[in-house]
Amino acid sequence: MESSRIDVDLDGESEFVEQNKVPVVGDKRTSNAWRNYTDVRDPKTGKIVKAQCKHCSRILTVTTKNDAFVRIRGAVRYVRSSTERSKLFDTCVSKSKILSKAAVSIDVPTRWNATYIMLETALKFEKAFKRMRQEDPAFEKDLKDGFPSQKDWESARNLSLCLKRFFKATKRMSGTLYVTANMHYHEILGVLASLLEWTQDDDINIALMGDQMRKKFDKYYGEFGKTNVMVLVAVALDPRYNMRFVKFSLRKIYPLGFKKVEELYAKVFEWWSDKCTTYKVLASIAKDILAIPVSMVASESAFSTFGRVVDDFHSNLLPKTVEALICTQD
Structure with missing residues (x-):
């Protein structure tokens, strides 16, 4: 079977441990499902980068985290980590003349709606974060992933607009x-x-x-x-x-599917003709019904505002039919 790729987070991996003769990996990989996978390690770092299914050769690969999210999240956590830092940040907000009454919030990485709210509030205080970087020497040093760059802020702003669409849709539907x-x-x-x-x-x-x-x-x-x-x-x-x-x-x-349906409707008699051996009775009924004209009125009469005229063709009709046509002309 041809292998396929699925993104999965393999972070937090630790060494194998023996427990009931079943290999269990780290806190995040304790499921027995992992017994069906073989780890693939990077030859240079020795870190697990893939996991291959023993049965179908399906490949699970490590997902790449968005650095912009990580760095902005780190900056928010630093500000919210103590009362003293929060007060200093409030001072930077005031000096930056930011009028927003919102407060930066720490997100939950596994909940995209919380990440959206974090980005929305953090983007409002971008200038305050940059000012705090100047006034607090420990700020940038404590950020292990680094301080958000201008490119990070721009990327976060664009991605925030995307997440906003889903956030609003979810709120409306729930x-x-x-x-x-x-x-x-x-x-x-x-x-x-x-x-x-x-x-x-x-x-x-x-x-x-x-x-x-x-x-x-x-x-x-x-x-x-x-x-x-x-x-x-x-x-x-x-x-x-x-x-x-x-x-x-x-x-x-579904443009392609809709086109097929339209073709089917256009060739309905032809379709039943092809299926006459499969659905003998239904095909016979369809042939009789589909052969009946939906209207016996000529198109000239249908679009005419004048009364009916008995011509040479109509003069050959049965007397009862002619009488019916004359009596129903109004």
């Missing part, structure tokens, strides 16, 4: 005081539009992030069969959109 079923589909479309935009971004960090997130998106919405039909029904029940919006959006999301 509301409890209003109807959310009819909003889900719209939010999914908004997320898809953002992902398509990010994958084309000039910033390599945003482009890579957008590409990885698009793969996750396709896992749940890449094919029409994966979409919960009730989400579409909820939109159809919204009087502002109805089925027209559903049809329009599906055409945008």
